[in-house]
Amino acid sequence: MINGKNPPDVGIQLPESKMGMDTVTDSPLDGNVNGKAEVMQVVLRALCLVTSVTALSLMVTAQQASTITVLGFNIPLHSKWSFSHSFEYLVGISAAVALHLILQLLISGSRLVRGSPTISSRNHGWLIFAGDEVFALALMSAGSSASSVSSLNHSGIRHTALPNFCKPLHHFCDRVSTSIVFTFFSCFLLAILVVLDVLWLSSKH
Numbered sequence: 074m075i076n077g078k079n080p081p082d083v084g085i086q087l088p089e090s091k092m093g094m095d096t097v098t099d100s101p102l103d104g105n106v107n108g109k110a111e112v113m114q115v116v117l118r119a120l121c122l123v124t125s126v127t128a129l130s131l132m133v134t135a136q137q138a139s140t141i142t143v144l145g146f147n148i149p150l151h152s153k154w155s156f157s158h159s160f161e162y163l164v165g166i167s168a169a170v171a172l173h174l175i176l177q178l179l180i181s182g183s184r185l186v187r188g189s190p191t192i193s194s195r196n197h198g199w200l201i202f203a204g205d206e207v208f209a210l211a212l213m214s215a216g217s218s219a220s221s222v223s224s225l226n227h228s229g230i231r232h233t234a235l236p237n238f239c240k241p242l243h244h245f246c247d248r249v250s251t252s253i254v255f256t257f258f259s260c261f262l263l264a265i266l267v268v269l270d271v272l273w274l275s276s277k278h
Contacts, residue, residue: 128255202270209263
């Protein structure tokens with residue numbers, strides 16, 4: 074009202090100010106991006122489960138009997154994964170990782186079927202991040218420990234009469250080496266999942 078009179082109607086209405094009243098909603102594009110990221114995490118976990126189970130299966134079936142000649146004497150040999158603490162360590166870690174991944178896949182899969190986010194809360198995200206990181210480091214440790222034993226079996230011990238054990242035990246050594254390769258591949262996949270976990274946590278601060 075100007076000088077007791079209403080302002081003239083000019084057919085123009087100015088927008089009302091709603092400062093501090095705006096609400097932020099996720100756009101359909103953000104929903105699609107989050108959905109694709111969740112599906113990618115599920116696929117990576119499934120692939121990591123396959124590689125972990127493969128590494129575990131190859132190691133627990135690694136055994137062979139043969140003979141070796143040392144200083145002119147034929148010595149019978151029997152190799153088995155359980156004869157080495159490093160190989161036992163790899164089997165234990167691979168089994169633990171497989172159980173961890175199965176649990177996460179069951180939770181994520183059921184939530185995806187219901188149309189819910191695979192990570193229910195920030196605390197849940199931190200728990201998944203901690204598990205993925207711990208098991209990634211454990212796989213790296215197990216793979217490195219088993220690699221040192223496998224390398225010694227291939228090269229033998231220098232300046233001694235002990236030869237290359239993998240010549241008469243090639244089947245055993247091949248399975249062990251392949252198991253170690255799959256172990257490091259599982260570690261790589263878990264490392265990718267750790268990065269995705271960090272990205273998800275940083276987006277929810």
